Amino acid sequence: MHSDIRVKICGLRDAAMVASAVQAGAAYVGLVFFPKSPRHVSIEEARSAVVDVPPGIAKVALVVDADDTSLDAIVGGVPLDMLQLHGAETPERVAEIKARYGLPVMKAVGVAGSEDMAQLDIYADVADQLLMDAKPPRNAALPGGNGLAFDWRLIAGRKWSVPWMLAGGLNVGNVAEAIERTGARQVDVSSGVESAPGVKDPQRMADFVASARAQEP
Numbered sequence: 001m002h003s004d005i006r007v008k009i010c011g012l013r014d015a016a017m018v019a020s021a022v023q024a025g026a027a028y029v030g031l032v033f034f035p036k037s038p039r040h041v042s043i044e045e046a047r048s049a050v051v052d053v054p055p056g057i058a059k060v061a062l063v064v065d066a067d068d069t070s071l072d073a074i075v076g077g078v079p080l081d082m083l084q085l086h087g088a089e090t091p092e093r094v095a096e097i098k099a100r101y102g103l104p105v106m107k108a109v110g111v112a113g114s115e116d117m118a119q120l121d122i123y124a125d126v127a128d129q130l131l132m133d134a135k136p137p138r139n140a141a142l143p144g145g146n147g148l149a150f151d152w153r154l155i156a157g158r159k160w161s162v163p164w165m166l167a168g169g170l171n172v173g174n175v176a177e178a179i180e181r182t183g184a185r186q187v188d189v190s191s192g193v194e195s196a197p198g199v200k201d202p203q204r205m206a207d208f209v210a211s212a213r214a215q216e217p
Ligand SMILES: O=C(O)c1ccccc1NCC(=O)[C@H](O)[C@H](O)COP(=O)(O)O
Pocket: 010, 011, 030, 032, 034, 037, 038, 039, 040, 062, 064, 086, 133, 142, 143, 144, 145, 146, 147, 148, 167, 168, 169, 170, 188, 189, 190, 191, 192
């Protein structure tokens, strides 16, 4: 039996990877616009990657502290359903981006300790969704997609006024436990379904989604 758990697969780079994610049962497909990432896509690559995404599956652009010029180009060049802000965007900037582009915005918040819970409450007031990810290590090259989990007990049993997604170090071996422990109804994965950085593996994506959706509510 399948539950209603919704899975986002992030860092898809071409139409074949996107098709495999859709086939696996992803509810969201993520495109990373961050040049230092092995998952980075240009606007042209992103547009051709999502050309055949069926209606009902959300196409998400991930950006990191993007300015209006970059966002104008991304939103103008790629058909999108959501923006994911994965940098140090302030609540005011989140509100500004929402108003300027008219797209739902998901704010990623790095979680490492109980002191980060206040941030989640603050962003819940301005974002349409929250994404709880592990805080990147101090010298990390990437602000996300590092395959690191945070202590799920920090968010277990908590509630927010907007939908939220659990991310960070998830893979087929731990996603069921993560859902059970946190009560997440949405999960996000990137490196846990890759065969190499930036290369999504169709079987790993299928196994991940099946494992997540096998969880009972
Ligand atoms: O994935 C990237 O390369 C990336 C680059 C810059 C900012 C964020 C990035 N990824 C964020 C994601 O949405 C990941 O899915 C999330 O951090 C979980 O990643 P992982 O731990 O590898 O599953």
